[in-house]
Every structure is written in C-alpha cells, then in structure tokens.
Amino acid sequence: MIDSHAHLNDPHYDQILSEVIIRAEQAGIEGIINVGYDIPSSYRAVELANEYEWMYAVIGIHPHYAEQVSEADIKELEQLAEQGKVVGIGETGLDYYYDNSPREQQKLVFCQHLELAKRLDLPVVVHSRDAAKDTLDILKEHAKNRCVLHCYSGSLETAEIYLDMGHYISFAGPITFKNANKIRRVAANIPLDRLFIETDCPYLAPVPKRGNPNEPAWVVYVAEKLAELHDITIDEIKTITMENTRRFFRIEMIEEMMVD
Numbered sequence: 001m002i003d004s005h006a007h008l009n010d011p012h013y014d015q016i017l018s019e020v021i022i023r024a025e026q027a028g029i030e031g032i033i034n035v036g037y038d039i040p041s042s043y044r045a046v047e048l049a050n051e052y053e054w055m056y057a058v059i060g061i062h063p064h065y066a067e068q069v070s071e072a073d074i075k076e077l078e079q080l081a082e083q084g085k086v087v088g089i090g091e092t093g094l095d096y097y098y099d100n101s102p103r104e105q106q107k108l109v110f111c112q113h114l115e116l117a118k119r120l121d122l123p124v125v126v127h128s129r130d131a132a133k134d135t136l137d138i139l140k141e142h143a144k145n146r147c148v149l150h151c152y153s154g155s156l157e158t159a160e161i162y163l164d165m166g167h168y169i170s171f172a173g174p175i176t177f178k179n180a181n182k183i184r185r186v187a188a189n190i191p192l193d194r195l196f197i198e199t200d201c202p203y204l205a206p207v208p209k210r211g212n213p214n215e216p217a218w219v220v221y222v223a224e225k226l227a228e229l230h231d232i233t234i235d236e237i238k239t240i241t242m243e244n245t246r247r248f249f250r251i252e253m254i255e256e257m258m259v260d
C-alpha cells in the first residue's frame, strides 16, 4: 500500500518521525510520497527520500504561498529536482476557499509549476479547492501535463473531464467523514485504474481517527472505504492504487536507477 500524498516533511513530525514510520511499516505501507508546500518543505521531502529507500519526493509551492513566489524560487525547484528521487512537481494549483494569495498570482504560479513539470518531464500534484472552473481552464491550456487531482472534492462531472484528459483522482480522509455522501458518490464512479489513496497527513485524519494529527498508517481507512464503495476487497484496492501510483510517478524507473 502506498500513501500517495503525505507531509512527513512537516515540522510536526520532527520529534515523532521514527514512531510514525514504525506504525506505517506495521500497517503495511510500502511507499510514501512526501509532497512539498514551500521551499524548505521541498528540501525536506528530498532529504527524507534520500534517507528512506521507500520514500519519494514531490517538490513545489502550495497556492497559499503563491504571493511570495519569485522566478528565483522556480529556478531553485528546478535545481532541486535534479537531486534524485524527485518524482513530481507540486503541490500546486488554486485555493479559492482560503484565498490566502491573490487569485491572479495563484494562477500565474500554477502555470509556472506546470511549465516546470513539462521541462523536467515530471507529473504534477494538483490542489484545487473551490476553484474548479479556473483549474480546468488552466489544465486545458496545459494539455501535455500529466496530473493527479489530490484530495478530490469536486463534482463527478468535473472529474469525468479530468479523466478524459488522462488525469488521476486521489481521495483522502474526507471520504470517511459522516456528511461526505457527495464525495463518496464521486469516488464510487472513478474507474479503478485512475484512483490513488492518500492521507494528506498531518491533516484530514479519517474516521475513526478524526480530530488527531493524521499519519500514513491511517491511509488504510481510506482504502477500506474505497474498497467498500467499489465492492472489491481491501487487498485489491491496496494493490490497484499502489500500481496506479507507481506507474504515474514512474517509481519503477527510479528503483532501477538506484540498483545501478
């Protein structure tokens, strides 16, 4: 089982990392993708990937911080991407729920990330909240990018457009929440070969852990819910989502490089 979107690069884990990793291994986690949200967390994701054989890094700057992003930051990400085990660019995208950065700036920085990913031939981890139309418009303009819509919360209609474009859809703790029938209906209708599971830890702990800081071991609750929605076994969903994630981030290729 792979947690396709974690933030063990968050300072929250600095003191508890070894226990969290032991619990992840005990839960059957075989891979963790740590995703950057600013420059320091992107460096930390790379550091963790170099330290743990089964961890991988995605580097980028979250739309919350778009206002502070300069050309130099994009250059720095480009250089960091060469340091090995960087499997994607993100998380990037648009967040109109919090609107922490001006929308025009969010769009600009999102496009800069998409261009960077194209130059590096890497897939993109997209964060989109209350910004479905603009996210879709930008991704249509950048049709060559391969993306995963992380912690998907949009409509089925929009998801179907993303699927037609070849993108992937990832679900996190919210599909286990009591009042999440809408997201569950969407999740039940995503083809199995396009699904990922993730925690987005330390955020969004699933039921029955809700209210606690989240951790990769608990991605199992997301897997359980998805298995139920698709009427397959939990082992099947773990295997399918792991294969999807490995294919998307080309993890096999990196493993071969590591052996060489």
Ligand code: NI
Pocket (backbone or CB within 6 Å): 005, 007, 035, 091, 200
């Ligand atoms: Ni995240």
